[in-house]
Amino acid sequence: MFIRLPSPYLEAVKKVGRERALEYDTTKMLIEEVEDFVFKNHQEIAGFVLEAGVQGAAGILPFPKGYLKEIRRICDEYNILMIVDEVATGFGRTGHMFACEKEGVEPDIMALGKGITGGYLPLAATLVTDEIFNQFLGEFGEAKHFYHGHTYTGNPLACSVAIANLEVFEEEQTLKKLQPKIKLLEERLKEFWDLKHVGDVRQYGFMAGIELVKNKKTKEPFPYGERTGFKVANYMIKKGVWVRPLGDVMVIMPPLVISEEDLNYMLDVMKKAVKSI
């Protein structure tokens, strides 16, 4: 059985508003409720599953500061496995190799995908601690083996691409070169706050979301059927920039190797596109 908790960002906005949503004090407030819940239910909780610092496909929703670390503390305290989904955030996307590093958190189980091959071939991996791994060791007769596989598990070609990708990370110092681009993105995102139909601007490392709203003050969204995000994306395609909207959130998730020039162009086009609504 799954028990779902509210999205940390959306809950934070509900409680303290957008300006203070990411502050550490907000985390304390949210964590109090999570801890209360875990305290009452921990005997039925095997694992705590969450994304690493930011919810991606939900609309680029960053966690308030220290949230991930607090969840680690709670999981330790109640002997719950911390299962972190780094499929979107892993391999440099947040400016760290893994987003967990940002708060010095080590999960018990980590899900990886997407960036592991730079996106060139499909490959996913599940990492576990030695403690978990060792549970599956034993004599054959003990039947401790992890008898689980997929058709394409361990695909050699995909694995070679992943290894090559990791080599490129080191050779080209991808992470190091990414840092000024994260800063540039941060600077340029400020320009979007003033636009008429921008209700929120969120960034987490080298991913960002610009939320389009009908009414800037009330944050009233555009009617779903109007497909505003899709229209903005379509405008951009005509100028040679491909982005994927998540509903009315314009997602900025450029290749890590993008040049500053191309990043600027991408943001120029996006600005024009958002102004065109």
Ligand SMILES: *Cc1c(COP(=O)(O)O)cnc(C)c1O
């Ligand atoms: C894309 C994505 C997934 C889906 O991964 P699959 O390998 O396609 O199942 C899971 N979690 C996050 C955070 C993602 O961004």
